[in-house]
Amino acid sequence: MNTSPTLTGRRFEVRYRIRAATLDAAREAAAALALEQSVEVPMDAVFDEGVRDHIVGRVISVEPSAERRFTAADGRFDVRVALATDTTGDDVAQTVNMLFGNSSLLDHVELVDADLPDSLVRACGGPRFGIEGLRRLTGATGRALTCAALKPQGLPVEELARLCHTFAANGIDIIKDDHGISDQHYSPFLARVRACQREIERAGKETGRRALYAPSLVGSPKALYERAKILRDEGVGAALVAPVLIGLPVFQELVAEHLNVPVLAHPAYAGAARVAPPFLLGRLFRLLGADAVIYPHFGGRFAYSEATCRDIAQTARSAWGNAHATLSVRSSLPVPAGGMSVDRVRELVDFYGRDVMLLIGGSLLRSGPQLPERTREFVRNVAAASEGVPA
Amino acid sequence: MNTSPTLTGRRFEVRYRIRAATLDAAREAAAALALEQSVEVPMDAVFDEGVRDHIVGRVISVEPSAERRFTAADGRFDVRVALATDTTGDDVAQTVNMLFGNSSLLDHVELVDADLPDSLVRACGGPRFGIEGLRRLTGATGRALTCAALKPQGLPVEELARLCHTFAANGIDIIKDDHGISDQHYSPFLARVRACQREIERAGKETGRRALYAPSLVGSPKALYERAKILRDEGVGAALVAPVLIGLPVFQELVAEHLNVPVLAHPAYAGAARVAPPFLLGRLFRLLGADAVIYPHFGGRFAYSEATCRDIAQTARSAWGNAHATLSVRSSLPVPAGGMSVDRVRELVDFYGRDVMLLIGGSLLRSGPQLPERTREFVRNVAAASEGVPA
Numbered sequence A, B: 001m002n003t004s005p006t007l008t009g010r011r012f013e014v015r016y017r018i019r020a021a022t023l024d025a026a027r028e029a030a031a032a033l034a035l036e037q038s039v040e041v042p043m044d045a046v047f048d049e050g051v052r053d054h055i056v057g058r059v060i061s062v063e064p065s066a067e068r069r070f071t072a073a074d075g076r077f078d079v080r081v082a083l084a085t086d087t088t089g090d091d092v093a094q095t096v097n098m099l100f101g102n103s104s105l106l107d108h109v110e111l112v113d114a115d116l117p118d119s120l121v122r123a124c125g126g127p128r129f130g131i132e133g134l135r136r137l138t139g140a141t142g143r144a145l146t147c148a149a150l151k152p153q154g155l156p157v158e159e160l161a162r163l164c165h166t167f168a169a170n171g172i173d174i175i176k177d178d179h180g181i182s183d184q185h186y187s188p189f190l191a192r193v194r195a196c197q198r199e200i201e202r203a204g205k206e207t208g209r210r211a212l213y214a215p216s217l218v219g220s221p222k223a224l225y226e227r228a229k230i231l232r233d234e235g236v237g238a239a240l241v242a243p244v245l246i247g248l249p250v251f252q253e254l255v256a257e258h259l260n261v262p263v264l265a266h267p268a269y270a271g272a273a274r275v276a277p278p279f280l281l282g283r284l285f286r287l288l289g290a291d292a293v294i295y296p297h298f299g300g301r302f303a304y305s306e307a308t309c310r311d312i313a314q315t316a317r318s319a320w321g322n323a324h325a326t327l328s329v330r331s332s333l334p335v336p337a338g339g340m341s342v343d344r345v346r347e348l349v350d351f352y353g354r355d356v357m358l359l360i361g362g363s364l365l366r367s368g369p370q371l372p373e374r375t376r377e378f379v380r381n382v383a384a385a386s387e388g389v390p391a
Helices: A023-036 A049-054 A092-100 A118-124 A130-138 A157-169 A189-207 A221-234 A248-258 A277-287 A306-317 A342-352 A368-386 B023-036 B049-054 B092-100 B118-124 B130-138 B157-169 B189-207 B221-234 B248-258 B277-287 B306-317 B342-352 B368-386
Strands: A011-019 A058-064 A076-084 A109-114 A145-150 A174-177 A212-214 A239-241 A263-265 A292-296 A333-337 A357-360 B011-019 B058-064 B076-084 B109-114 B145-150 B174-177 B212-214 B239-241 B263-265 B292-296 B333-337 B357-360
Touching (some): A011 A023, A011 A058, A023 A058, A092 A109, A092 A248, A109 A277, A118 A277, A130 A333, A145 A333, A145 A368, A157 A174, A157 A189, A157 A368, A174 A189, A189 A212, A189 A221, A221 B248, A248 B221, A248 B248, A277 A292, A277 A306, A292 A306, A306 A333, A306 A342, A333 A342, A342 A368, B011 B023, B011 B058, B092 B109, B092 B118, B092 B248, B109 B277, B118 B277, B130 B145, B130 B333, B145 B157, B145 B333, B145 B368, B157 B174, B157 B368, B174 B189, B189 B212, B189 B221, B221 B248, B239 B248, B277 B292, B277 B306, B306 B333, B306 B342, B342 B357, B342 B368
Parallel strands (some): A145 A174, A174 A212, A239 A263, A263 A292, A292 A333, A333 A357, B145 B357, B174 B212, B239 B263, B292 B333
Antiparallel strands (some): A058 A076, B011 B076
């Protein structure tokens, strides 16, 4: 019986890591995984030939993990599965569903990477500005960019606006809300955005430089879309959004249909421990439209390794990596953060090159009355460290 | 300096589990966690008294984990933190941000539970139907409910509709789409929903019983809201939604503003390994409006333990557990699934009692031409197993 003659038969490759005691056990787990991420029934419940041939996931290979950090005793296997492109419907939520919906509930499986279907890539489109756009809008050429954060939350609007002016007047390129600042009664969204944007513009007139203010958008779709309108109405230059917190599909729709400015993606609630950060932050956030991607740099207060940080930056900046793609997807700007300080500027620029934005938050703010001087030092150090460093 | 005289000072308790070598190390990690989940700067960067007193998270206690599965050598500590209610803004996304935004990126921290603020509970409201509503709408009283799934995906609309009729005509209470069925070209949403709903109604006329069809809603907000309208237009009786896949805040808005029928929550992509499933599925999904909560029962093809399953059911069904709450939040119906079979019906009803819905998917479908008989056996077994079993 073949009741579905219209299936295209197109496939895309997804890579998982499986923990298993033996190669045989890994093969068995891989076969179960391929069913779980496609038809979700045992093979003997698939009576339709078309479904069996063109919908059921297919294991391409199962091999002991080549990653250096694993030894044979760790029992880690790299699994490649070919999923049917038809099952994704070129929709973000549904693609994530097919990549890792049920298997996210399996302790022994990690989603490592995927050659996302070209049709999905076309439907999403990636960053609208990317690294070049961010450089053009801020006027930052030939050096790494700088970013600072308005915090702590709880401060009233006037205090946040004052901080915003200090950062802008002293040379910071992008000034973002702390991601914890949303629409609380102590700093309501509309009043805050108006006041901070006014200070950005005032500083611009004083210095002749253009900084961008990136307010934090957190909420349900209705609130997000209303706030995006406020950004447009007030002429705000950027936005900060945590894609996992609001939902990956919402992020994509928000960026594509409601925002006309660069978007910084924040990793809040992205710690689904078994999706590899380079894929989630570097590839998926980028595909969905993040112009810059914030993530915790190693040696700060978070747990990412040096290799993970290098991979995130590489994935965010490199040419789009689909095997057959002739697609052009702009690069995202890596934004290492999470406990960085002015003392680490040279090390960071040496590690990432010039196509990076350094984000320093609490470490600047603790300087209290010395904030203007400390901010200028940050800006100077970034410019100096960037000299002679390749992009 | 105290620039924020309007802070309410209200707090709510959040419980985490921390992995640390010693009690001292755990105390240090807890202090860092309280900062991370509130102001996100070191304490010496907080110059405002109001913020220090009423916004900064406070550690209530740090104790070696009392959970039986841990020994002292495991180095697990239970940490209670009081967060400021003001920081949540009574918004779903922002509350999740404050509960576990940045800390989701810390390998050594797990979110275990929280006494969600009454104001948030009031804003969300919980299930609109709950267990009683599901019983009323299906006519299933004095016994566990039954659920079956339309799959595998890839089948055309007519095949899915035929399955739907078979299940409805043979006594299943709720027939849901496989969560992988979305709006693919082989079974487009509108055509599928119309055809399946027609079969549900035809079976109803034949049997005099009312079954509910729960189509799967997957997509970005615009698509979700359009499809919710189709459900209303077509008189469909229920909906299946994966809250984490579409985004928790979207789920809440979808249920509250766009759906007028019971909602089954699916756990796809909910495997953020370090949010305790009873909190995420049992409490949070329920609060956001899930009338029934699907999850993998132990002994199937997923990894949840017996204790986790018992806790999910308990959290979903018990009186709402806020310490100070005089709030009434309806119960959610637990729906154990994930590789269940007709042979396990009695065991499942004995384990959960009668306030449960048993979901059997692939194991029914593999019976092929015997599907009607096998479905009737499932329905009969559930009724028999429910006799004399307390709710």
